Amino acid sequence: MAETWHGVTAKKTNRVSTDILLVGQPNVGKSVLFSRMTGIRTIASNYPGTTVGYTSGRMRFANDIYDVVDAPGTYSLEPLDDAARVAVNLIDDAKRIINVVDATHLERHLTLTLELLAQGKPMVIALNMSDEARHKGIEIDIKKLALRLGVPVIPTVARTGEGVRRLILATLALDIDKQKVPGIGYEKKGGRSVTGHPHILHHPEANHKGHKHIPEQTVWRRVGKVVNDVQTLHHHHHTFGEWLEDASVHPVWGGLVAMLVLAVSFILIRMIGEFLIGGGIGIVGNPWVELPFGTEKLFDVAWKPVMMKLSGLLGEGSFLHNLFIGQLIGGQIDFMQSFGILTSGLFIPLGAVLPYIVSFYFVLGLLEDTGYLPRLAVFLDNVMHRLGLHGYAIIPTLLGLGCNVPGVMATRILETKRQRFITATLISIAVPCAALQAMIIGLVGNRGLWPVALIYGILFVVWILVGLILRFTSKGFRPELLIEIPPYRAPSWRALGSKLWMRVTGFLKEALPVVLGAVVVVNLLYQFNVFAYIARATAPVMSFLWGLPKEAIVPLLVGILRKDVAIGMFAPLNLTIKQLVIGSVVLSMFFPCIATLVILFRELGWKDGLKSIGIMLAAVIVVGALINFLWPG
């Protein structure tokens, strides 16, 4: 899967030559190896003109600095998809290549290796997951493999760092002036060194069309020969991990595993989120342990006194006071309600939302890196087919629970326009982002857990129903699921950390300015009484259809800027629980925030974008009214 995170947008990057390029198939531990080599600060880019992301970073080694690029995972250099096209371009610009190969699946990975060797670049092979191969009873004769391929082979375990230093040394020892593979292990007899390729590649058809292409059959045959020659399989016992692997795609057990994993994920997200906010440790109700620290406490203890002083200086009711501090509630600053730039403007993104962003992306990273997500996709393939999708569509949807922007962008992994349309529309209507969820939990959670559960439940039903309607109304065929299921793996904390860092800083960079902007706009419109006019005009819809007070239109409109800011504006309206539930559901569904809207139009185009918005408006009016009329009282 191409890496997607908070709000990454396609960037034009200048192509510079890369010192070391990591190439390999998906799920081989390439990015873990990459983060081992470069440390935590890496830059994520989208290759110009394509939809595939790659990561670049710097490696410091023996007083020198090297540019290292992690190419998107690709099964082949044959340009069947974007990942392969990007990889080919990156290879052209690279000085040295590290081909990361999965020691447990040598046969399949060596096909790419042969294609890479044909490119004639200096190359080293990282035989990754050597530990796993040992556990599985796979013995590989490394010297023989290096001899047969004509390049150095270094066994590595990226997760623990074993062999990484040797790999770097071997890579830097490559002779980059001669643009060919180094002489280690050349088989002189067959290896016509004119091209510098070891003999394994020489075949009458190998260089036809002037391009570095080897026919399919030949590759398979040769790979088979090499593997037979270097690999010995020993019998081994079924491990607990393998038993779990079978269980998670089993018709019955798979469902239990999926429910368990999702339940544990939600509990973890909530526990970590509340822990960081300072709500203590616990799952439901009162926490078991109270904490003396946390973002909310920090704002209350450290920031509030400063703001109260500033409030005194500016004088309550003055324009500047209203702008920076906002309204005082009972003579005090209320970070949820005051709505000044320095009070709510800072508290909403940093105090209330950031902790949940951290906890959500941490848990998502765990699910990604342990290898559970593809299993969930396989298991849910059935259900998703009923919505006109296939199992893989669950992955953009899960990303959408973090932020709709990367969620909608990730719909690119789906093959057809119809699938992308359905998935993206469903995300923008019925999948609340982590920022919105954090505020719903903060605001509605005060009144008990069941209204929160009800909001989630209603949105889930909306997701299913709108999906069913879209399935039967939109044309196009349904492609089939086809994915590799990687074995379960213990995640690398390092790689997890660097991904989390990238996503969290991405959130801060993208969200902070918009939140502050939204607070300023709300603040000014409020001070100039604009809202009162709008509220009067839309009152019939609000109160008759949805049973909300007329002022509730304001948060709905602000929601177009930022949903988390918007839901905070329900706080001073003294809503009943019913109104709060309707308000939260309507706000979640009513227009995606501006960032999502832009991406939605960019991904779907004007026509489908407008169609998506039309569906959204119809859905929100019906759903809001239904809850209002069906809920007595």
Place this chain on the structure above:
Amino acid sequence: MSEKLLTDLSVNEEAEIVKIRGGRGMQGRLRALGLAEGQHVKKLSGVGFGGPVIILINRAQVAIGRGMARRIIVRTDHTNG
């Protein structure tokens, strides 16, 4: 020796791929994961209720949507009973 569809294999049954009925795109996608004519596969499980078929190929697990799996013809060797 008998030829059948990949979907008709029973769990843990092994077979050789004889033919893939599909366009260039589908062939390419399958080949990238190691599924080609002449390759040996073992069916691990089906999720059931029209869900994908999970097979083992080159010791890697691959999930194939049922519609696609129906277009893969395999040969099993039953001569040993």
